[in-house]
Amino acid sequence: MGRERLFNAAMLLALLAVPLLAWGLQEPFIITLATKVAILALAGVGLNIALGLGGLVSLGHAAFFGIGGYAMGTLASHAQNYEPLFSWPFLFEGSNQMPLIWLTAVLASASGALVIGALSLRTSGVYFIMITLAFCQMLYYFAISWSAYGGEDGLSIWVRNEMPGLNTLDPIQFFAVAFGVLCLALWFSARLARSAFGLALSAARQSEERVETVGLAPFKLRLVAFVISGPITGLAGALFADLNRFVSPTMLSWHTSGEIMIFVILGGVGRLYGPLVGAAVYILLEHLLGGISEYWQIFLGLLLLGMVLFARGGLIGAPVGSGGGA
Amino acid sequence: MSFILILEQVLNGLQFGVMLFLMAAGLTLVFGVMGLINLAHGSLYMVGAFAAAAVAGLTGSFLLALIASLAAAAAAGALVEVTVIRRLYDRDHLDQVLATFALILIFSEGTRWLFGSFPLFLDVPAYLSGPVTLPFGIQYPLYRLAIIAIGLVVGAGLFWLIARTRIGVQIRAGEADREMIAALGVDISKLYTVVFALGAALAGLAGALVGAIQSVQVGMGEPVLILAFVVIVIGGIGSIKGALVGALLVGLTDTLGGVFLPRLFALMLEPADAASLGASLASMLIYILMAAVLLVRPSGLFGGSA
Numbered sequence: 001m002g003r004e005r006l007f008n009a010a011m012l013l014a015l016l017a018v019p020l021l022a023w024g025l026q027e028p029f030i031i032t033l034a035t036k037v038a039i040l041a042l043a044g045v046g047l048n049i050a051l052g053l054g055g056l057v058s059l060g061h062a063a064f065f066g067i068g069g070y071a072m073g074t075l076a077s078h079a080q081n082y083e084p085l086f087s088w089p090f091l092f093e094g095s096n097q098m099p100l101i102w103l104t105a106v107l108a109s110a111s112g113a114l115v116i117g118a119l120s121l122r123t124s125g126v127y128f129i130m131i132t133l134a135f136c137q138m139l140y141y142f143a144i145s146w147s148a149y150g151g152e153d154g155l156s157i158w159v160r161n162e163m164p165g166l167n168t169l170d171p172i173q174f175f176a177v178a179f180g181v182l183c184l185a186l187w188f189s190a191r192l193a194r195s196a197f198g199l200a201l202s203a204a205r206q207s208e209e210r211v212e213t214v215g216l217a218p219f220k221l222r223l224v225a226f227v228i229s230g231p232i233t234g235l236a237g238a239l240f241a242d243l244n245r246f247v248s249p250t251m252l253s254w255h256t257s258g259e260i261m262i263f264v265i266l267g268g269v270g271r272l273y274g275p276l277v278g279a280a281v282y283i284l285l286e287h288l289l290g291g292i293s294e295y296w297q298i299f300l301g302l303l304l305l306g307m308v309l310f311a312r313g314g315l316i317g318a319p320v321g322s323g324g325g326a
Numbered sequence: 327m328s329f330i331l332i333l334e335q336v337l338n339g340l341q342f343g344v345m346l347f348l349m350a351a352g353l354t355l356v357f358g359v360m361g362l363i364n365l366a367h368g369s370l371y372m373v374g375a376f377a378a379a380a381v382a383g384l385t386g387s388f389l390l391a392l393i394a395s396l397a398a399a400a401a402a403g404a405l406v407e408v409t410v411i412r413r414l415y416d417r418d419h420l421d422q423v424l425a426t427f428a429l430i431l432i433f434s435e436g437t438r439w440l441f442g443s444f445p446l447f448l449d450v451p452a453y454l455s456g457p458v459t460l461p462f463g464i465q466y467p468l469y470r471l472a473i474i475a476i477g478l479v480v481g482a483g484l485f486w487l488i489a490r491t492r493i494g495v496q497i498r499a500g501e502a503d504r505e506m507i508a509a510l511g512v513d514i515s516k517l518y519t520v521v522f523a524l525g526a527a528l529a530g531l532a533g534a535l536v537g538a539i540q541s542v543q544v545g546m547g548e549p550v551l552i553l554a555f556v557v558i559v560i561g562g563i564g565s566i567k568g569a570l571v572g573a574l575l576v577g578l579t580d581t582l583g584g585v586f587l588p589r590l591f592a593l594m595l596e597p598a599d600a601a602s603l604g605a606s607l608a609s610m611l612i613y614i615l616m617a618a619v620l621l622v623r624p625s626g627l628f629g630g631s632a
Contacts, residue, residue, distance in 0.1 A: 057420050119617050122624045126363050126419055126563060130555040131620065137552045138613035145606045254552065258427045265424055295439050301431030308425040309413055 007316065008273040012186075015276065016179065023172045031171040032243070033287060037280045038178040039239045044263035044275025045185045046232030051261070052270030053193055054225040055205030056121075060132030061260050063116065063139050064109040064230040066252030068237025070143065071105035073155040073247035080158060098163045098177070101238055109234025110227055112139075117226035121219055136257055143249040154248025161242055168242075178239055182276075185232055190272055192228070201225050233260065262304060268316040277315050330464050335585050336578065341470045343577025344477030348532035349554040350561070350569040351484055352525025358564030359500045359521050360415055365426040366406065367529055367554065368547025369433035374399040374530020375537035375546060376437060379446040388451035392534055399530020400523040407522040412515065430548075438544045445541035448534070473535050480528065481570060488566060497521060501564065553580075556612055560619045562629025571627060576612050583611040 015034060022030035043065055050056040078085050078094025085092045095101060120131045144152045160168045168174045192198045204211045204218040211218055241247040250256065259282070266281050267274025285303070289296035353367050377398030382391035406429060414422045450469045457465040488494040496517055499507040508514045533547065540546070557576050561568025588604025595603065619627065 051420075057423065059423060119620065122620060126357065127559060127620075127625065129363060129419060129423060130559050131616070133552060134556050134559065134613055134616055138610050141609035142606055145602070145609050147602050254548070261424065262427075265420075269420070295435040297431045298435040298439070301428040301435070304428035304431070305410065305425055308417075308421050308428065309410070 004271070004273075004316065011273055011276055011280070012183070015280065019172060019175050028171045031175050033283055035171070035175040035178050035243055036240075037276075037283050038175065038182045039236050039243060040260075040263060040279040040283070041276040042178070042182045042185055042239065043233045043236035043260050044267075044279055045182070045189055046229050046234075046236060047260050048229075048264050048270070048272075048275050049189055049192065049232065050226055050229035051264055052274070053189075053198060053205070054201050054222055054229075056222060056226060056229075057129050058120075058132040058226070058229075059129050059254065059257050059261065060116065060120075060134075060136035061230070061233050062252050062254060062256035063112060063132075063136040064233040065237035065240070065256055065260065066139060066143065066247075066249070067109040067112050068105035068234030068239075069241035069247040069251045070149065070155075070237075071108045071234070072101050072161070072238040072241040073157065074149060075101050075104060076157045076161055077149070077155055096159070096161045098161050098168070098242070101161055101242075102235055105234045105238035106231040109237070110231040112234075113227045113230025114223075117223050117230070121222050121226065133254055133257065136252060136254055140249050140252040140254070143252055150248070152249060154246055154250070157241075157245045157247075160245055174243070178243075181235065181239065185235075186272065186276075189232075193272070197221070197224070266304070266307065266315055271316050274316060281315060330462060331585075333462065333464055334466060335582055337464075337466055337470065337474070339578035339581035340574065341474050341477075341577070342581055343574040344474050344481070345532050345536055346550070346553055346557050346577055347481055347570050347573035348477060348528045348535075349550055350557040350573050351481070351566055352528045353554050354558045354561070354564055354566060354569045355497070355521055356525050357558070359497055360518055362411065362414060363419055363422050363426070364411070365423060365551065366429035366433065367525070368551030369430050370399045370403055370526040370529040371533035371547035371550055372433065372437060372544065373402045373533070374527075375448070375533035375542045376441060376446065377530070378534035378537055379448045379542045380441075382448050383446070388449075388454070388538075391448065392531065395530045395534030396527045399533070400527040402530075403526025404519055404523040406526075407519045411522060412518070415518070434544050441544075443544065445543035448537045448542055450538045469538065476531075476535065480531070484528075484566065493517075493520065553612070556616050558626070560616055560626055562623075562626030565626070565628040568626055568628030575615065579615050580608075580612050583608040587611070 015037060019031040019034040022028070022034070043061070046064070047058065047061045050058050050061075074085065075095045079096045080094070083094065085094060116132065116135045120128055120135065123131060143149075149155050160174065162168060163177055166173045166177065168177065193202070200211065200216050201221045201224075204216070204221050208218050211221075237251060240251070263275045263278035263282055265274075266278035267276065282300075285300055286296065289299050293299075349367065349371060352370075353364060356362050356364050356367075374395035378391040378395040381394035382388060385391075410425060410429065414425055417425075454469045454472050456468055458468045458471065460466055486494075488497060496507060496512050499512070500514065500517060500521075504514060529547075532550075533542075536550075537546075553576060554573075557572040558569055559572075560575060561570070561572030584605075587608040588601050591600035591604040591607075594600070623629070
């Protein structure tokens with residue numbers, strides 16, 4: 001795995017170097033693009049724990065992305081209107097402090113993941129794919145009809161939320177926040193993959209019966225993985241909403257689920273840095289092809305199709321060779 | 327809340343359910359026979375609707391438009407099966423999801439490129455427009471009744487095809503054991519193309535029929551696709567009978583919930599709150615139904631093992 005590790009370090013350094021360079025050249029747009037890559041990669045890192053490590057093909061991770069986004073939108077909109085969210089049984093006020101927003105986003109998406117996971121994991125295979133998709137769609141329609149927080153039009157926040165000690169309105173400082181969170185998540189998922197839990201989860205993916213035979217419960221392993229995976233994607237959702245200062249039902253749409261999955265797959269399933277490579281390539285394609293043609297998603301579709309049919313190891317597979325896995 | 331209103335809404339729910347059945351039948355057939363999860367099924371629905379709108383615009387004939395929708399969707403289905411889908415049968419579900427998701431992107435953007443972003447309109451023909459008077463003095467749009475009738479006839483035809491014809495025998499045998507029927511001399515890859523094109527044609531027909539009520543636009547197939555997934559999860563994947571029962575359940579639940587839940591809440595809450603809470607809950611109702619079915623029967627009402 002030496003070459004893969006080297007490649008990973010190079011990718012992380014590149015993600016850090018590009019915005020620093022752009023900062024020197026005073027190109028704030030490029031910093032914003034890099035921030036977007038970091039945040040979307042974070043969403044992919046979350047999904048990769050369920051998908052790569054646990055083998056759970058969730059087509060509903062936009063649910064957690066959106067829950068995180070709405071956690072930010074709800075708290076921040078109450079803070080900017082000086083109204084408490086509710087005053088009974090205890091006073092709960094809005095907030096524009098990122099740490100508190102993140103905590104809320106993580107708790108909310110973990111609860112969502114617990115409920116969705118407990119129901120969906122009763123099934124497997126195609127049923128699991130369709131059910132996660134359906135629950136995501138349920139939240140999407142709920143957000144559309146929930147007029148108190150913008151309904152179909154979404155919810156705008158006037159000023160980006162605050163991080164103690166930093167000026168988040170400065171693009172490079174906000175990038176630093178997103179990059180820091182991404183590094184933590186990557187470190188965490190590397191530790192998780194090597195932990196006893198991660199090994200058991202991986203084993204349950206490869207051979208459910210053997211895991212049961214040694215006395216472990218695959219359902220519990222998978223549920224825990226799902227509840228770890230969801231909040232990481234949820235945290236990415238909160239950051240993404242903060243980047244745009246806007247949250248809308250689109251974050252919950254199944255296209256978003258598909259895109260998060262594309263990040264993971266483009267890079268290579270189960271590879272730790274797959275989501276980073278995938279998100280970077282996706283944003284680059286969107287930026288470059290989007291400039292050439294309004295219909296750039298045709299090319300994205302063709303690329304993805306070619307990838308699935310002919311290049312199974314993902315983009316990381318090309319430079320570092322196949323193998324991989326978690 | 328009158329008896330007539332309830333009956334009207336039941337008919338609306340039935341019409342919606344019948345449309346969902348046309349979508350779900352293809353999905354469940356393709357999964358049952360080939361073991362393929364096809365996200366691009368909604369794109370075939372869209373292809374049918376666009377073909378119908380284009381042909382109706384050129385010729386002015388609704389019947390020709392319907393035929394065009396069947397032909398275009400079947401042709402698109404066969405083309406996609408031969409070029410892409412065929413390579414996916416042996417792959418895991420993740421690959422199938424990704425490749426068919428890629429197909430959606432290609433279909434949607436390709437259609438946008440050909441027809442533009444503005445919705446097209448497909449008019450209900452004069453001989454099917456206007457209301458008819460049903461028993462109990464109900465005034466109901468003739469076109470919606472016609473949709474219910476067409477859907478039921480097509481559904482009956484499908485059951486007949488599967489149960490009584492030679493190709494139906496081959497389809498059922500293919501579901502049970504694909505190596506065995508290949509060994510018996512059935513050209514399995516041709517059979518798969520036919521099954522895929524058949525499912526595509528049903529989706530295309532549904533798209534054209536619904537296109538005359540709603541507008542014909544890019545992305546119209548996706549909400550229906552996800553509802554069709556809910557239908558086959560409830561009915562049991564691979565079962566046509568399950569698809570029928572699931573479709574009617576989902577169609578009725580969604581329609582009746584959307585109309586009556588806000589009224590139910592209005593008995594207990596302020597009108598504004600009742601309307602918004604009722605609408606939110608109604609939009610979630612079919613998913614709650616799905617969760618409830620899965621709690622009792624994880625592989626659906628008529629499903630075997632997943």
